[in-house]
Amino acid sequence: MAQRPAQELQSNQEDTARQDLDVLGREILNPVSNWALFWKPRYLAASSTLVHLPYLFWLVENHAPLRVVQLGIGDGVAYLAVCQAIDKLRLDAACWGISPPGSDTEATSAALESNKRLYDDFSIVKIEKMATAHRHFRNAGIDLLIINAPLDDETANLLKSNWEGLLSDRGLVVILDSTVRMTESGATSWLDPLLAAHPGIELDQGEGLVTLLIGDDQNSRVKRLADLELGVAGYRESRQVFRSLGDGIVAQARVGDLEDTRQADSESLTGARDELDKKRQELANARSSEEDALQQLAAARAKNFDFQTEYEEVQAKLADAERSAAEIQKVKSALADTEARLSTTEQALTEAELKLTEAAEKHADLETQLSVKDHQAEAKDAEELALLKSQYQMRLADIAELGHSIARKDDELQRLKLQHDDDVMQRYILAKLGETHLHLHTVLNQPHRFRANRRAKEKVADEIRLVDSSGLFDAEWYCASYPDVEDSGIEPVRHFATQGAYELRNPGPDFDSFEYHKFYPDVTAGGVAALIHYARNGKSEGRRTFPVGEGS
Template sequence: MADDIAHPSHDATPPRGSDIVAPLSSRTLFWRARYLRESRFLTHVPFLFWLIETCRPGFVVKLGLGDGVSYFAACQALDKLETQADCVAIDTGEGVAEAELDGIRQYNEDNYSEFSQILGTDFRRAVNRFPDGSVDLLMVDVDIDEAMIDRLTHDWPRKLSERAVVLFHGTGTRFADGAAAGFLDRIAATFPHVSFEAGDGLMLVLYGAQRQDRLRRLTDLQPGVRGYSEIRHVFRRLGATHEYEWQSRGREAREAELQERLVAAEEELARLTEENARLKSGAGSESVDRTDDAPAEVAAPEGAAPAEIEELTAALAELRREAAARSSELSRLTGLLEQAEGQRIEETTELAARARNAEERAVLAETSLREVTEHRNALLASTSWKVTAPMRRIVGSVRRVKP
């Protein structure tokens, strides 16, 4: 990919990070993902929402379906923004259980089948299914070997459009060393890019020659540049809310399951207690009619029930302790989620205020420029300016004469 196209660098005054994301502070940055599950990509979901809002791709391709979180986040953004885009994931079946894959496919069918397709094929065959210059967003989320590097270098670049961006997930894991690391270094040396270290690592590359202004300014925020840390802080905190929400959902599900087990255990304990009481009552009435040798015959059933009750009571106590621990952990996670939500609201307010301030300064600058331009034009058109033109030319000629 790095060997095919080399684009010239650009000069720009790097803006504050908030100036880049503030205009969208009331929209995509704060959406909640519909599809949540355990995933290292959860922390990057807000950035992906923002990216799709910013570049508005017409055709999205994801190499590797994975756990489905990043792919369905892209589908959700395309759906909510009503971009009329098409979205395709290429799934080779590696690293995903068949039952899990069936669930992902069913979710796609139920929610995004109008514009989304999951292809079960290999990358060599898949590349020929797309027209040259058609892909606006390419998401790379697969293990990298020499064959994959060759395809990313020579096959897929032909499919990218003039405004294409490429998203590499796993820069801290699958691209961490060896040939994969060398490939990513060549990409970074050739194209404007920005990296995020959270999760497994993410890198956005502006591949196409036609680059959206906000993305171009984002890639200017390199280490040491004002706004570099701020933009990462914004996306990291927003991503944390998705992680907290998933953990909270998981705890709630486990607590509900534990509560069901607790209720069943309590019902079983009540049944055995009632049965034990009935056996004791029956044994007492029979002892009146039996001889002295009879009690030995009823001793066994009478002693068996209390032992079972004691064992069940111990299990019930353990379940109650586990339920209390789960409840405490759920409360902790809920508190973290509420805290993150509160901080997110504060950041939203701050970003919106900065956006308004920047817009006001821009309006003031435009007004001042317009006034100065109008004054200059009026001066140039005035009679006195025209009358004094010969004198200005003489003065100019004298100044140019060397002593």
């Protein structure tokens, strides 16, 4: 009897802890109470911080900092995400970004431009050494200090001597790329003692992120998340939420990069087509010039033919004149007239000879010009035609390569979209199964509800029997695939029926739980685990199963 109060106190403490975990789980997993988790980032760039943006949105929403300082702007993704959250939540806050001299890069310049355009009314970015920048914050009042700089010995000493004392009673310290920071020389003197003295939230996705709760006055949600230890209910689930949503943002950024690359390739292809059209026009102009030269040559040849005809007529007239001279000797009476006609004929002959000489000279000149133009036109046409053919073949090869590149990128984009759809579907299935699982275990943990508790236990026993007799549960394979099952000390078939089935785990190599839910959405809508539905109804209804790794 003397131990009963202690037992009751312990039971009340356990109930309170379970209630706290239930509340935390609902707040993290329920988009109604934590809508910032699902915000779409306004600024995206290649960064190891992309996967942590849902967490940073959630942290700003719950912590509501009034003064934020980030040491090291870097690629700007984390800083602009915090500014976006403050802007959307309409917090009366001020943000300071301290970028060391000489750290300006193309990514930093783009981030500075976005900051000026979107958040210039409450965000200030300064290029200044970390050793002197603390002078702007002489009064302790920094609610959120973000570290995005190498943690060498000098930086660690500056953080300890100049910055740690500027944190408010609500002060948080967020360390980006913590996996790398913990291996650097300054971790031993500054970071390790803080990790030992203060509660923290560690996320291992990407390059890692650590949040240290330095001040004593902390938001209850942030504090409860920091109090969750590895292996405690809610620890893995909350981090899975941040990881899944962060992976979605990373996929979104990759899709944007692919779209930009595809647009650039399309513009390059358009330029190649324009250049090809230009060369075709140049070839058409060259052919037109060739036709003009041929027409001029034909006209010169026709003119030469006219000269030859005229020369032959003069020769005929000369022969006639010679015959007339012989007749003069016989016809004395017509001598005067014949002499006059002869004089006229001689004059015409002289003129004809002059014309003939001129015609011959012109003919020779035209022949020379024609020969030169023929050779020049042929050489130029041959050279330009060879060049155009070479350029045309090169353009055809470039166009073919661009087509292959676009096709490959279309395939990659389609794969990423399918992967994103599977992630969204998996989160939806886990949410529906989580409701059923939560309801069942809530009843099991309430023994005072005798009938409901008894029905819940009978339901668990029935589902264990269904799994065991289904022929699809392989205990050895299940334990090998999920090592935590053996560590839990729970019988494999019971573990699967009460936990694994609701976590989309596979019972054996011949049954893929996720593919079954994806193929039969009515099963997911009913909140029934895949193998339990198949064993109870699906097999008799003729529904199909999906071996692990083959998909639908």
